[in-house]
Amino acid sequence: GENVEQHPSTLSVQEGDSAVIKCTYSDSASNYFPWYKQELGKRPQLIIDIRSNVGEKKDQRIAVTLNKTAKHFSLHITETQPEDSAVYFCAASTSGGGADGLTFGKGTHLIIQP
């Protein structure tokens, strides 16, 4: 089955700087890659996703890049703000969910230093 590795496990950046979180996946058939943000004690919420037919997607201060050949994808957050502090999870799926569900990485705890 699919395996997703996520790095780093903890990332501390100064407010205003950029943050990058990286994930690799094992199943070349995976075609959907969402990123979820989970604040302490709250439910995961989708912040951005990308499908395998595109290489990059942006939404204001966040962007995701996908390299299908290398089987890795990354989340980029620019101009970080205190409210960006949370745990971020990457995930992969061969069917956009469905019978495979989503396979998640173990998460990155992002800390924004004031």
Add this chain to the structure above:
Amino acid sequence: GAGVSQSPSNKVTEKGKDVELRCDPISGHTALYWYRQSLGQGLEFLIYFQGNSAPDKSGLPSDRFSAERTGGSVSTLTIQRTQQEDSAVYLCASSLSPGTSYEQYFGPGTRLTVT
């Protein structure tokens, strides 16, 4: 509109007891998922329903776990003879049919503690 809801929010049970966790998906969402999140870990996929049908139950951790969905809406996850390693947050998510939209909306979770 209302999001995904789960009950109870917290459950403390003694080892060996059975527990039942409930999920109410967003109205109109035909796909429903159960995940388990252990402390400091990512989310582990357990089972998927399309309508009332679960095509693959191999993600359930053991035969003590079972799930059902009725009327294409509410789902229950049942854990029999609970063990301490079952302690985790159980999250439910729903989405439109995977062919329509991939986004999964999560509920707040049920925190299960087995003593």
